[in-house]
């Protein structure tokens with residue numbers, strides 16, 4: 275039985291429908307050259323994981339189409355796509371001002387940088403907050419109109435943190451859960467937010483709040499205690515219960531994951547092997563180091579390039595023996611900081627290649643700026659000997675997990691930032707680095723290059739076991755179980771102790 279089938283085979287828990295709410299729908303809608311709407315499925319673990327549950331329980335996904343449009347043709351396409359997908363899709367249209375102030379503004383120029391500890395990048399424009407509140411109200415209305423008594427509403431991510439408060443204002447009696455896909459910052463950073471009290475009180479109105487790691491949960495509880503009087507917490511373990519006056523909220527950490535078996539299966543396809551071989555033919559006689567990131571300043575790409583340059587300078591024996599493949603997937607192109615970052619990355623790549631390239635054909639950095647097809651993504655994973663994943667801060671980082679799932683022969687190495695959520699789970703198998711330590715990252719690449727096969731295998735095996743046991747179906751199941759179980763003392767704890775605890779930071783002298 276596949277993991278997806280086993281998720282479907284799990285017993286129905288009552289007759290509750292699942293109503294998923296996220297900023298974006300799981301399909302992006304764009305007009306083709308003839309002006310007709312086309313839906314492109316948004317890839318990613320969330321869609322894969324929720325699909326069987328939505329089909330099984332019956333359900334709905336509510337969100338934005340990604341377009342500033344609400345035409346009848348778009349809604350027809352939406353209904354058709356939803357019919358084929360096996361669940362109802364409902365759109366929340368956003369106009370150009372809302373896209374600017376709610377999506378680009380409050381979500382991505384305030385919460386995104388602040389929650390990733392980059393407060394200096396925040397643009398605390400009060401107009402952004404007003405639109406954020408209005409748009410959350412708009413989403414809440416759409417949910418309230420569509421909900422039936424007994425539905426479980428599962429809200430995703432930082433765009434929609436006011437949803438429970440808005441739904442209660444509308445008189446909703448549904449149970450409402452929230453999962454934050456990005457990190458939650460410690461109090462000295464969160465308290466900079468001018469609307470901190472309203473936001474924390476709004477979050478405390480959910481019935482269950484899920485975070486990626488124990489650290490995020492601890493940060494949230496510290497912020498709640500700093501701002502709100504009388505927050506009591508009961509229990510230990512993965513899910514705890516907080517009470518604030520008459521209200522109680524469950525708070526847990528559930529590290530999101532991938533469909534491990536699907537990645538492993540697809541990675542063995544002959545077309546993937548052929549494309550991976552083609553990469554080795556183009557970049558022959560060297561180890562390939564891979565970075566794949568959405569274009570984002572949280573991913574630490576400029577520092578990573580500096581570390582690679584440092585490696586080539588301090589370890590000249592590795593010149594012509596390694597190439598860095600850096601894939602950057604376009605993202606949030608309408609925000610100035612993202613455009614500036616692209617220019618910065620391209621200048622750095624040019625400088626490294628200009629400084630080290632040799633007439634024999636060795637290219638130090640192979641730079642790719644585009645979205646990847648699934649086939650290309652798998653081929654890069656299969657071709658790479660070392661994955662170099664060094665975000666300055668990241669909620670989880672699924673690239674790290676996907677890379678391990680595709681390392682079928684268990685002979686690859688993963689270099690991972692201590693500040694990625696995945697480090698709590700994979701810290702014992704990965705070579706952990708501080709992404710700001712340029713020489714430390716260069717040394718880690720040198721170490722991974724020379725790591726013997728036995729050590730590579732032992733490390734990769736332990737990471738793969740952990741990801742297989744705690745895959746994305748486990749993630750959905752454990753979240754929903756935490757939401758509905760009557761007695762939290764019956765709640766099964768995570769099998770992998772590494773996923774429970776904190777990162778062991780590397781100390782060098």
Ligand code: G6P
Nearest residue numbers: 297298431432455456605606669
């Ligand atoms: C992060 C967020 C998601 C978001 C994604 C892509 O992973 O946690 O909520 O959808 O980035 O960003 P975008 O702004 O294109 O939706």
